[in-house]
Amino acid sequence: MGSMAFAQGKPAEGLYFRLVTHGGDDPFWAVVQQGALDAANELGCKVDIDLAGSDLALQQKRLAEAVAQKPNGIALVINDDTAWDKPVEDALAAGIPVIGINNDDSKGPAGNKRLCYIGKSEERAGYMIGLKLFQTAKEKGIDFSKAHVAMPVEVPGANYGVIRSNGIKRAMAEFGITSSEIIDGGGLEMTTVEQRETSYLLAHPETTFSITNTDSPPISIPVGISLTAQLRSI
Template sequence: MLTSPALAAGEKPGEGMYFRLNTHGGDDPFWAVVKQGMMDAAELYGCKAEIDLAGSDLANQQKKFEEAVASKPNGIAVVINSDDAWDKPVEDALAAGIPVIGINNDDAKGPAGNKRLCYIGQSEVNAGYMLGLKLFSTAKEKGVDLANAHVAMAAEVPAANYAVLRSTGVKKAMEEFGITSFEMIDGGGIDMTTNEQRITAYLLAHPETSFMLGAGGICTDRLTSSLKNAGKAAELVAQARTAAGEGEQTVQRLNSTMAAINESSREIQKIIKVIEEIAF
């Protein structure tokens, strides 16, 4: 078992270390929270961390990843939003001695599809499936005609892994409730106003829509306002809030888990030592 030398008085376990987070995301509420969490963790453990926001531009994200590798950090966390685009960049970084982990989105085949050291995040398919089960079961209890229901799902980038896999999970849930009508909506990138306008326009043009879901953070954030703009039934908004409430409980459980981890500095030191062994 790897162990780390005892820390000097006042020394933090990550002092002198440098990490990068590379994401397809942009300057929006979701990634603002992620960035703040990263900075809080960096301060807690005494290391330096930076985030690269690519604005949903895959080529730009890859360029920023190359720049991150060139800066020779102690580790890189990357959002793997394509099954093909990240295979070689990740392999090259690992070959250069830089640990790389996946975060938020993963290769559809997991470790068999990408050689990242690990993945931190949820199963995208399962996330969509659980959301669908909750939404459709609630609708069934309310007497919604599921046999003739139409499901729409908005995504900032419909072809990105997160949208494809989450919609796969939703469709799996649809099958269990006998729902056959589905359409993916192009939210138009990461601009909030554009997403809201497109979702609203779709709802107005498709009054047969029974369910509207968001695949990504920006689309989901604009759902409530879009539903109101289109004059859709308030019960759909209420269902979304119910699901959000359960999500808050999950976050609370996660926070409790993180608190327990924070109390064990020796375990953190072991993790850092493993990273050092991989890098050097």
């Protein structure tokens, strides 16, 4: 009885939310889903998460299905600068609040009518990673005149990867680094990723920095450790 009274007192009791993402097999979204469920449990509301396996058309369908269910709010990954303009406007016109999470339109509120955005700025994230890495390298005395930056991406052409790479390039410019290449990291299957990156590093011994553009630390960390161990051992 006491616990019921407590449950009734939760601030979002009776509300229902949807989280529409572009994610799929990616362990990153397993962590996000767990966080969403924990938050819903804490606040007393319900939440469902939609995954689309990086299929933009499917993600749009998932948003349309979510809107049809008339939830109290939708959190949407805005991973394309144009594809989400009209669907978001339509959802808002139907009286459903839509916020952006994880990825945003590159023009921010000027590019998409979402009510707000919760997450990092992709360009700034790339810039800050580059800045920190190059600063540390400078302190260690690494010569930047012939430096080459490799940027493996998990999903070639994905908006967030391109924008983040632009941030890295901005940091490169500040340190006078001119050589870089965005490469197909081979997706999310770990052996393929490791094979691709090992071959690339052997073929490009001039590579001074490798900045993997991924949202999946659960994949990139074991691969990174294995890759580093391998390169050290060989």
